[in-house]
Amino acid sequence: MSATVVLDSGPVGLLTNPNATAIPIAIRNWLADLLLAGRRVILPEIVDYEVRRELVRASRSSALRLLDSLVVQAEYLPITTAAMRLAADLWAQARNAGVPTAAGAALDGDVILAAQAITLGVPVVVATGNPVRLSRFVPSQDWTTIAP
Numbered sequence: 001m002s003a004t005v006v007l008d009s010g011p012v013g014l015l016t017n018p019n020a021t022a023i024p025i026a027i028r029n030w031l032a033d034l035l036l037a038g039r040r041v042i043l044p045e046i047v048d049y050e051v052r053r054e055l056v057r058a059s060r061s062s063a064l065r066l067l068d069s070l071v072v073q074a075e076y077l078p079i080t081t082a083a084m085r086l087a088a089d090l091w092a093q094a095r096n097a098g099v100p101t102a103a104g105a106a107l108d109g110d111v112i113l114a115a116q117a118i119t120l121g122v123p124v125v126v127a128t129g130n131p132v133r134l135s136r137f138v139p140s141q142d143w144t145t146i147a148p
Helices: 010-017 021-037 045-057 061-073 081-096 109-119 131-135
Strands: 005-009 041-044 075-077 124-128 140-142
Touching: 005 010, 005 109, 010 021, 010 045, 010 061, 010 124, 021 041, 041 045, 041 061, 041 109, 045 061, 045 075, 045 109, 081 109, 109 124, 109 131, 124 131, 131 140
Parallel strands: 005 041, 005 124, 041 075, 124 140
Antiparallel strands: none
């Protein structure tokens, strides 16, 4: 069984790009191929928030419509108390190890995303544009390397 694909904000940002240029077309085709192959694709609530807040700020209505359609295509994963408590543990572990993932006062969406993925309780891979920052917590790959 193939790992569940958990989307990070980088790929979701590309998926919400309404332009018909090479990268947005490629990532939309990639997502369609994953879904056609029967792969479970997850949109974590923290990622929806990270992408949505900027789209709202910039009044990008067509991109917001694409994000809303992604919520229907992928499985939406709400933030839970268990995920937030695990995120606090991950954040503290990273700080104590001297490898913080965000500035001291930052909410740190990366650890929340990792915790959401871990609490699924199934094999996962986070589809991202920067696997290094997440791979210390959860299996992560550049989205272009994840096959359907």
